[in-house]
Amino acid sequence: MLDKIKILLVVVLFSIFISCNEDFLETTPTDAVTPTIALSSAEDMQKVLNGIHRTLYAQLQTVIPGGSSNRSGNHYWIPLGDNLAGHLIHSADADNLGWRTEMQWNSHTVPTSLTNELLWYHRYNTILHANLIIGKINEGTLPVTSDLKAIEGQAYAYRAYALLSLVQHYAKGYLIGNPTTDAGVPIILTPQATGPRATVEEVYKQIGDDLDAAISAFSNATPRLTGDPKYKSQLNINVAHGLKARWALSKGEWKTAADEAVLARQGFPLMNEADWKLGFNTNDLPEVIWGSNVVDTETTFFRSYFYLASNTFNGAQIRSNPKIADKRLIDAIPDTDYRKDVFIIDAPNTNSSAANQQGGLDDQGQPKDPNYANDLAGYDARKAELYNEYGLTTRFNLHPYMHFKLKNKNPGSTDPDDIIYMRTSEMYLIEAEAKAMMDDVIGAQNALRPLGEERDSAYDVTIYNTKETLMEHIKFQRKLELWGEGFGYTDKIRWDEGIDHGANGGSGASAVLYQGAYQVEKPSVNNDWIFKIPQKEIDANPNITPNDQN
Template sequence: MLQNMKYVLIVATALLAVGCEEDFLDTKPTDAISASDALATEANMELILAGMHRGMYSQSQTIMPGGSAIASTQRANEHYWVPMGDNLAGGLIHSANANNLGWRSEAQWNSHTQETSLTVRILWYHRYNIIANANSIINRVEEGDLADTPVLRNILGQAYAYRAYAYMSLVQHYAKGYLIGSPSSDPGVPLLYATEAPFTSAARSTVQEVYDQIASDLESAIDNFKEGAPRPTGSAYDKANLNIDVAYGLRARMALATGNWQLAAESAALAREGYEIMDESAWKAGFNSTLLPGVIWGSNVITTETTYFRSYFYLASNTFNGSQVRNNPKIADRRLIDAIPDTDFRKDMFLVDAPNSNLSAANGQGGWENNTNPLYETEEEFEAEIDRLASKWGWTSRHNTHPYMHVKLRQAVPGGIEPDDIIYMRAEEMLLIEAEALTMMGDIDAAQEVLQELGESRDSAYDVSEYDSQESLMEHIKFQRGVELWGEGFLFQDKIRWDEGIDHSADGGSGASQVLYQDAYIVEKPSVNPDWIFKIPQAEIDANPNLSPADQNP
């Protein structure tokens, strides 16, 4: 299995940039370590963890070296995978035709539905790379000859949590959703326990068996974290380390995906304990630092590494100075934004009345000649607003603007090319999981109490009492997730859990162009449409003796 994984153990690598042009970036790993040395001491195992942290956002060739397609520079892992969830689900909407890194092809559902695409290959191998590294630590510690110390327990807790995270990602992309399928018989993904090549595994386990492994790993992670050294605090890098809060958060996600509402509510409450809900200033700060209040887990991206034109902010932010952004401002679904009350400060981060300055806009309404916004009665007013927005938000004169474009995701230095941090988990997500789980259990009063905490921190006129039935409260939770977590990658899995399709035409339209989105303009719900499941990489089927063409997803 995983024939393309040339190196299992990845220690913290320093990347030497030899070029920083947008269309050509070259990187070189400068550090590696043998398996025996890497697993000899706690300090060396911590280097493996540091390499895993780095591998979360490094370009794929730095963790999967070699000449194959999985070593492509076109995916910088979580920089790509995090916003992909909103891109695929139609939340992060393209306003113009641009296909850098295949980002438009993702939105059109022309990538994850192809077994030879970079996306299905690199996501598969990246997750199994995490698993192989975690296995190395777990298997070594299970040999039982190392001193049982709090540091070792912390290392082991992180390894188990990482493995659970990777398996959850795999089963949620390459298998049918738990709540809309038959998990005890639906094919999941292979379970891998090996430490060294050839990485033999079983055939595809069932979805249930994979989730059972995830649950077991998370319990092991929590047990070890309870006895382990605490996560350091004070720096952005500290949040890259997994701790017991991250393990509780992953368990909350797992339980929500499987309909274990009680466990989801309990785990989410534990995960967010001790974390502050972001206030208005923090929420509007750009979501570019793991030091923001409420951040439980995220990657502290080292800016000297050449992820610039492969970064989360390049793909999703409207202030990044790259062609994907300048030519193609990302907009939010106007149906969602119009539903946000004016008393809710989150609405300020979506520029409803931004002029459409893009002559190449997919809706054909770019430029002053096509202006229909009564706020701009003259071309001078139209152009003046374009200049004002550039001055206020920090983008350049080459950036286009578009109605409903967002400024939620912004670099620390807008108008530049720095990649900045990636946030994976925060307290507000946990609060929303808790509220959803309580609602699904029928505990409306408790769910309302939880939601009131979030709502009143965002909306000066918020009153949750009007949502007094399970149905109305659940719809409100979907709305709150849509606004609060917009652009943070959760929408694809949300739609699978809720069994909801994509319809950019309904209820006045989302603002997406049917010409641009093609067959992805309307997508049937996951329970009837197998295209919500990623194809297994053809290269894996060809190389893995435990898989055959019959194992390919339909």
């Protein structure tokens, strides 16, 4: 899979040990860091796993030969899902790291784009190292212990995670296409470098097999440690069940999705209001099942998730372009739902370059923002209040419907924060959606009730008493609860929903800024939802030709 993947057998294992085990490098020459040495014991395998954990958020030039510091793994890929779906709305023109280009759908639709290339090789890098561990364990030369079973479970779960990510981005959605004939992605099960595109069905079968193997291994494994948020960077049986719930939901295996979601959330209670409003910046939150613990020594600064998505991060992408939510979604939130509090509907529009042309002051020194027409005193007072409440300086622009859901632990800084991948709330929503799709209205209501009643003091799920009304409500709850956490892209593919920023009063996005992405046809009739295969892969892989391009 390109020479860079072949090189990873030595180069990336060496890179992993630089960050994971300095003592190892002090006693072992560089040219001796080979898969044989690195995988000679369960302890060494755990070090390789720790390296995989690190690559999920490292700047990718440290992971992939020829990689770029402009992409830092899931710091970029997670918010990209909501950026592409039009959920994480840009209020002004700012293209740092190509974030506006992504939003305008001018990146993933181009075979030579950095995003297409690095997402592909990042996920196959994960698969490569999972394969090394799985292959060594399958040799049967190591003592089978509960610790080794935990490593085996993580390796299978990682391979499934990476394959699911690949097939959901580089192939047509399972539910909207013909999975038995649609081209998927290469299935690489050994540390080889190339492979042809399997069908979507074949890829999904392999993912299912890997998740079953992961769950089986975890069932006989040493449990994941608790008591420190760093331990949640390790995958465990809950993560494997959660990945299986996602996998089943995306392919319409509704009962499996519901059952696995229930298993995934065991031991991870829903957050209360105080926790929900903390900023989603730490694995320490009680309902976080899995997330990257981002350590200070590996900080990505202006390459991080919150640089792209949090309105408290001290970076140009945010200061000049505060991110806003779809006002149609926010206006629909009941006042009794505390989630509405983190979306500031009446934030003054302070940016003279705001895309809606309502920012800053006019020639008479009065606010252009219609919410503060001829009310400069109110405009200034509200600005000061928000700056003080959220720890911002006057360098930060404000905008109506801006969010403070994602917040730095240290607001106004560039400090690193954790990346959350899986939460209990998602599992309640998966169970509810799956049961609704099985026409089990009562079951879906019961699945949704704990989440809804926790978030909304006046919540009454019984008013959604048909499959149709319940599904619309589940979609609303999912868009609200998981806003900014990256699920928008895959949700729209599963639901076969397009993008229309102008419908029903408008989202608040600018047609001039969003260009062709202001309105996008639904995935079943628009192949632009499918990421292009990297041109470099087509050029180098004899099993993939230009005719295989999406």
